[in-house]
Amino acid sequence: MSGICAIVDFSGRPVDGGDLRSMSEAAAYRGPDGTQAWVAGNVGLAHLALHATPEAVSEQQPLASPDGELHISADARIDNRDELLRDLHGNPLLRGDSPGDATLILAAYERWGETCASHLIGDFAFVIWDQRKQTLFAARDALGVKPLHYALVGDTVCFASEAQQILAKPGISHRLDEEALVRYLVFSCSDLSATMFKAIKWLPPAHRLVAGPAGVRVERYWNIDTQDSIRYADSRDYGAHFREILTRAVSDRLRVPVAGRIGAAMSGGLDSTSVAALAHRELTAGGNRDGLIALSLAFSSVRECDERFYSQSMHDELGIDVQYLDVNQSGYFGAGGFPVPDLERPGMYLWRVSEQFLDRLREQGGRVILTGHGGDSMVSGTPLVYLEKLLQGHLSALGAALLDAREESQSMARMLYRTFIQPMLPVGLDEGLRRLGRVKPLTALPDWIRPEFAARHNLEARPGTTAGVGFRGPARRTIARRATVLSGVRDAVYAFDRFSAKKGIDARHPFLDRRIAEFVTSVPPELLYWRGARKRVLRQALGANLPARISARRDKTLSAAYLAQVLRGVAATRVSELFRDPILGKLGVVDAPRLRELWTRFCATGSDRDVLQFWFPLSAELWLQEYFGTAVTVD
DSSP states (O other), rough: EEEEEEEEEETTTOHHHHHHHHHHTTTTGOOOOOOOEEETTTTTEEEEOOOSSSSGGGGOOOOOTTTEEEEEEEEEEEEEEHHHHTTTTTGGGGOOSSSOOHHHHHHHHOOOOOOOOGOOEEOOOOOOEETTTTTTEEEEEOOOOOEEEEEEEEEEEEEEHHHHHTTTSEEEEEEEEOOHHHHHHTOOOOOBBBBBBOOOEEETEEEEEEETEEEEEEEEOOOOOOOOOOOOOHHHHHHHHHHEEEEEEHHHHTTOSSSSSSEEOOOOHHHOOOOOHHHHHHHHTOOOOOOOEEEEOOOOSOOGGGHHHHHHHHHHHHHHHHHHHHEEHHHHTTTTSSSOOOSOOOOOSSSHHHHHHHHHHHHHTTTTTEOOOHHHHHOOOOTHHHHHHTTTTTHHHHHHHHHHHTTTTOHHHHHHHIIIIISSHHHHHHHHHHHHHOOTTTOOOEEEEEEHHHHHOOOOTOOOOOOOOOSHHHHHHHHHHHHHHHHHTTHHHHHHHHHHOOOOOHETTTTSHHHHHHHHSSOGGGGEEEETSSHHHEEEHHHGOHHHHTTTHHHOOSSSSHHHHHHHHTTHHHHHOOOOOOOHHHSSOOOOOHHHHHHHHHHHHGGGGGGHHHHHHHHHHHHHHHTTGGGGEEE
């Protein structure tokens, strides 16, 4: 975690150093090891440094090429360093024994130009000013772990790690994007470039951007190879192969500047415990047996959310230092009630708990934390494997699906429709059949969305992302979409990036690795899901290295019961106040009376599972009231 920002005025007007300074100060926490800037005429770059790798300590950014024609500012950890050093041997930039990651990227740009990003494996976001071409080149890693935003206003283009940095520059409109607000409220990931602000865009994952006097060009530089296929005669070889890839992904994320401790955000689930087990094994093999701290949550008053039965076995059987933070004692939001959201975007997560987690890690010398984020997206697979196998002529897939439904106590008719019929229907025909049968949509819109608002934005038929469309089979299409779009985890990863940044800690996510995405989309989909068993290949790979109670686990702990307790309890009065006359209602987005009615019913007799329907309008309302009030404007 570092920070970057850049301004280029292609009309030739000199960059105001004060604007660059304001952008840097808007996210000053990203640079605990110092902020440096380079300004030359109409170009300015700045870098906010966190020394999270050994090589970063001696690398000062913005960095220039020997001839002064190229300048780079990067937030990056490059994992295929040895391969790049071989390919780029002889480049004058690489004279030292251990060049920094920004140096490697700049050397790659000198060698491969605009195709350089496809040669990089790791987490990165960077901008390069090319004086010879008079262009600014930018790229973001394949899965979008490192954030990068941009805005084009007239002849000026601005880049920054965070959108609020760009908003700090005079002349950037704060006008909201109604489409983005829609997507947030209905939890849609159909647009990977939109932010909450009309003037600011994300650079999407796996994309590069070239800005010059002629304008801005954005294009994809990497995608899943639909023809790539891994087939083994012995099914055990898949587990061995995946163990090798995941071990490398974890090992690559253990690079730290000093021999301090490394944190692991660990629940009792399969993903985070797999990461912790591999990290502990790698550190122990290197002679640092006490190098890992597993930080885990305890829910003393809501037993169905508590996973200590599982996580404690990581200490008892593997010897990992597991430290607990009791959510009930620390408070979900902290003593001050609801937290102040970032200007960046709405969102409520484990605010106070996250702060205490990261504070504890820093107190013990840690600057890096590992997570299991992305495990569900990458290796859970999909029941659509039954349809794909059936289309290939395997009639046994129908029987397997029926047995699956029976064991999971699912409705047979619903399972057959969702698995074998709905995926083959055009959206319009699917909608018509549901209406004919008076069947509620499988992904129904919230009851509090105003019907005319839904109709204006065509929410019922909103198309999803096109990721994975090159695959013939429905299962592999779904797996590819999950592995590249990361729906359901993108916001969490970005929120964790901001939490960690504010504490001077670099968050790293081994499952969000390009090599893992390429593996899971090239193996038979039944390796991920079959007969209700998700993450089969991960269990094959790590089963023997984990406590039996974890490797055999099939359920998933959800936090709905605790969230319901919080909203019905200490937060109930404040939520009622926010819903009394919401800005969302004045904007015509929310049916305020209906929202209040549902909230009152939830507080009285509602199921804990219903809590999530209030989470998004609540966080959006908090955000709107904090930063915009009644003066909010949308496009």
